[in-house]
Amino acid sequence: MDDRQSFDRSSAEAAxxxxxxEGHSPHNANGASFESDRAQQPHSNVFKNxxxxxxxxxxxxxxxxxxxxxxxxxxxxxxxxxxxxxxxxSTLEEEHAQGLKKLCRGSHESSCRPxxxxxxYAQHYNEVIGIHDRLxxxxxxxxxxxxxxxxxxxxxxSNVERGxxxxxxxxxxxxxxxxxxxxxxxxxxxxxxxxxxxxxxxxTGDKQSGRVFGLKGPKSAxxxxxxxxxxxxxxxxxxxSKVQIARNQRQELVSTQRPQAVKxxxxxxxECDSGLTLQLQKFxxxxxxxxxxxxxxxxxxxxxxxxxxxxxxxxxxFQIDNVQDLNSYILSFTTQAGQRPTEVKYQxxxxxxxxxxxxxxxxxxxxxxxxxxxxxxxxLQGPNSNNAQIPGPPLDxxxxxxxxxxxxxxxxxxxxxxxxxxxxxxxxxxGPPQMAHxxxxxxxxxxxxxxxxxxxxxxxxxxxxxxxxxxxLSLDDLLRRDGSAIPLVVYQCLxxxxxxxxxxxxxxxxxxxxxHVSKLRAIFDNDSSQVDFRNPxxxxxxxxxxxxxxxxxxxxxxxxxxxxxxxQEFIEAAHIDDDVVRRDSLHAIVNSLxxxxxxxxxxxxxxxxxxxxxxxxxxxNAGNLAICFGPTLMGTGSNIADAGWQVRVIETILHNTYxxxxxx
Numbered sequence: 001m002d003d004r005q006s007f008d009r010s011s012a013e014a015a016x017x018x019x020x021x022e023g024h025s026p027h028n029a030n031g032a033s034f035e036s037d038r039a040q041q042p043h044s045n046v047f048k049n050x051x052x053x054x055x056x057x058x059x060x061x062x063x064x065x066x067x068x069x070x071x072x073x074x075x076x077x078x079x080x081x082x083x084x085x086x087x088x089x090s091t092l093e094e095e096h097a098q099g100l101k102k103l104c105r106g107s108h109e110s111s112c113r114p115x116x117x118x119x120x121y122a123q124h125y126n127e128v129i130g131i132h133d134r135l136x137x138x139x140x141x142x143x144x145x146x147x148x149x150x151x152x153x154x155x156x157x158s159n160v161e162r163g164x165x166x167x168x169x170x171x172x173x174x175x176x177x178x179x180x181x182x183x184x185x186x187x188x189x190x191x192x193x194x195x196x197x198x199x200x201x202x203x204t205g206d207k208q209s210g211r212v213f214g215l216k217g218p219k220s221a222x223x224x225x226x227x228x229x230x231x232x233x234x235x236x237x238x239x240x241s242k243v244q245i246a247r248n249q250r251q252e253l254v255s256t257q258r259p260q261a262v263k264x265x266x267x268x269x270x271e272c273d274s275g276l277t278l279q280l281q282k283f284x285x286x287x288x289x290x291x292x293x294x295x296x297x298x299x300x301x302x303x304x305x306x307x308x309x310x311x312x313x314x315x316x317x318f319q320i321d322n323v324q325d326l327n328s329y330i331l332s333f334t335t336q337a338g339q340r341p342t343e344v345k346y347q348x349x350x351x352x353x354x355x356x357x358x359x360x361x362x363x364x365x366x367x368x369x370x371x372x373x374x375x376x377x378x379x380l381q382g383p384n385s386n387n388a389q390i391p392g393p394p395l396d397x398x399x400x401x402x403x404x405x406x407x408x409x410x411x412x413x414x415x416x417x418x419x420x421x422x423x424x425x426x427x428x429x430x431g432p433p434q435m436a437h438x439x440x441x442x443x444x445x446x447x448x449x450x451x452x453x454x455x456x457x458x459x460x461x462x463x464x465x466x467x468x469x470x471x472x473l474s475l476d477d478l479l480r481r482d483g484s485a486i487p488l489v490v491y492q493c494l495x496x497x498x499x500x501x502x503x504x505x506x507x508x509x510x511x512x513x514x515x516h517v518s519k520l521r522a523i524f525d526n527d528s529s530q531v532d533f534r535n536p537x538x539x540x541x542x543x544x545x546x547x548x549x550x551x552x553x554x555x556x557x558x559x560x561x562x563x564x565x566x567x568q569e570f571i572e573a574a575h576i577d578d579d580v581v582r583r584d585s586l587h588a589i590v591n592s593l594x595x596x597x598x599x600x601x602x603x604x605x606x607x608x609x610x611x612x613x614x615x616x617x618x619x620x621n622a623g624n625l626a627i628c629f630g631p632t633l634m635g636t637g638s639n640i641a642d643a644g645w646q647v648r649v650i651e652t653i654l655h656n657t658y659x660x661x662x663x664x
Contacts, residue, residue: 059262060254065171068265072164075272076157082276083153086283090146094640097139104133105555112518119325126514127316131297134511138293144643145286149279156275163268171261174253181249185242192235199228464526471521471556475596485599488528493550494607496533501543502610503617508628512545520549551632560635561597561604562649567634574645574652583656586649590660601633602661609657626651 058064108129111122202225299312311319470478470489478487501507520539523531533539539546554561562570566589573585593601608625615621620628630646653660 060258062175065167065175065258065261065265068262068269069164069168069171072160072265072269072272075269075276076161076164079153079157079160079272079276082279083150083157086146086150086153086279090143090150091640093139093143093146097136097143098636100132100136100139104129104136108514108518112522117325119328121320121322121325123515124316124320126518127311128313130511130514131313131316134297135294138290138297140643142286142290143640146283147640148644149282149286153275153279156272160268160272163264167261167264167268171258171265174257174261178246178249178253181242181246185239185246188235188239188242192232192239195228195232195235199225199232202228464522466522466525468527468529469525470528471525471553472558474558475561475600476594479596485596486603487553487600488531489524489553490550490600490603492528492531492533493546493553494603496536496539496543496546497550498607498610499534500536501547501618502614504543505617505619507544507611507618507620508547508551508625509620510544512542512548513540516540516542516545517548517552520545521552524549551628554629554632561601561633562635563593563597564635566593570634570649571642571645574648579652582652583659586652587656587660590653604633605653605657605661608654612654622651622654623647625654 058067108126110116111125111129116122117125202221299314300310468481470487475487479485482488484491497507516539531538533546536543560567569589570586573582573589576582576585590598590601608629611618611620612622612625626647626649630650631643633650634646
């Protein structure tokens with residue numbers, strides 16, 4: 001009995017401690033050592049084991065799983081907090097970028113009004129606005145990147161949280177089973193110890209009282225001892241089985257279940273922390289990229305190939321010449337100023353003029369032919385006067401040397417006036433010289449060369465009234481007025497890009513000259529039927545300005561090309577993952593568009609398909625074109641998350657051009 005009690009005590013102690021046998025490594029499902037697995041998995045970077053194995057001891061203890069679950073919960077909370085920060089920052093950046101773009105559009109339209117300064121100042125000011133517009137584009141891209149990071153981090157946190165709940169249930173339930181089995185073992189041990197003590201007292205106790213009273217009557221000491229021995233044997237068997245069960249369950253927990261739970265939770269912690277760190281690194285990189293892009297917009301590098309035509313904001317501002325602008329403005333009224341009047345003098349009527357005074361009131365030098373008064377007196381005296389009495393040679397016999405340079409200047413000045421040209425005598429004229437003499441005596445002032453006038457007034461916007469406006473009208477209004485389903489401005493722009501812009505790098509992405517866009521817009525608003533973009537001189541050999549004019553037309557539509565009414569249907573169709581189903585859904589929505597919208601979208605899509613076929617030269621594939629035309633054709637929605645779906649709508653249409661539209 002002493003040996004059995006000693007074995008029982010050693011069994012209980014072994015069940016309580018249950019160490020992993022030295023030299024034994026539990027195996028995972030693949031049959032490999034768990035210790036070696038953990039050394040190869042990424043979670044090995046989560047902690048560094050010290051020399052005494054303190055970290056490993058904590059992880060393999062009864063509190064290891066619960067400790068890791070708490071740490072994993074902290075990682076998920078941190079990931080969700082940074083995801084919320086990215087969402088708010090994305091919203092702020094989107095609002096700022098859209099506000100800046102709206103400000104640029106308003107400022108550009110205001111600068112084109114005739115009540116503002118034009119000329120060189122307007123050109124430089126529009127370049128300043130163009131820089132801010134590019135800054136806004138950078139802000140929109142930055143906001144879209146932050147929104148995508150928010151979605152990725154939110155999905156990561158959700159997936160890790162599901163894994164945490166799963167392993168919380170699995171790991172803690174295994175720990176609970178072991179605790180329950182050990183509690184049953186302790187209860188069986190207590191019962192066994194109590195019966196063993198009673199049996200020991202019955203065996204070695206007082207034997208004077210020969211009987212013990214029981215339920216069935218008095219028992220003898222021998223019977224009582226035998227009964228206690230039988231109960232003790234049964235309790236001993238139950239206690240031994242409970243010890244074996246607890247030992248097996250703890251052995252399974254320590255060798256299999258707990259290492260699996262620890263490994264899985266460590267992997268989730270590593271995944272969550274690594275994902276959060278990655279998003280933080282991307283956030284830092286995107287901030288640097290935004291600042292660098294804005295810096296290059298404000299001050300481009302001098303040797304950058306793509307920025308040769310762009311100047312820094314400082315250079316643009318410092319090149320504003322107020323004196324040149326003022327002179328250009330004044331010279332633009334040269335044709336309206338007319339000829340400077342001759343000397344003001346009093347000329348009495350011939351009927352009341354005194355006849356005894358042949359000399360006029362205003363004496364003039366006889367040596368200066370241009371100031372001779374005789375010709376004017378002869379003209380006033382009428383045809384009956386004797387021309388021979390007038391000193392000096394006749395007017396039609398004056399040599400060119402007597403007239404001098406003023407005659408040439410005056411003749412050049414009056415040659416452009418048809419009304420006065422009829423009064424100028426030619427070389428073979430036989431008419432009276434009195435009709436030509438006032439033209440010779442009229443003073444004239446020198447005019448600047450035609451090239452100077454052209455260069456001075458070139459930067460100014462054309463002063464054309466909007467007789468037949470195109471921009472800002474709906475497609476239905478243009479169809480009713482012009483009778484064409486495709487607006488003429490769209491047709492001309494597509495024609496110009498097809499002829500001269502398919503191989504231009506960055507077409508529809510790089511901005512053209514804001515001054516050229518304003519000029520072309522004014523021309524179309526005046527009379528679009530007079531525009532012919534088959535000649536590149538019509539758009540100043542700047543095909544990027546034509547591309548910008550086309551996008552400006554679609555942005556100015558009161559109702560976007562894909563219409564507000566179908567906006568939500570397009571967004572819902574873009575959410576479809578299956579390519580064929582998404583294409584068919586978009587095809588059905590496109591077919592339901594109004595006639596002018598459908599016809600214009602068809603022409604634009606076939607054109608953009610030709611552009612992307614030259615992507616090897618222009619670097620504009622379907623994805624890049626979709627980014628440029630997504631918000632332009634669908635309008636700006638109230639939810640920033642729709643921006644990515646707008647791009648997907650246009651990209652799907654471009655990828656399935658000939659499935660959605662015929663190519664006739």
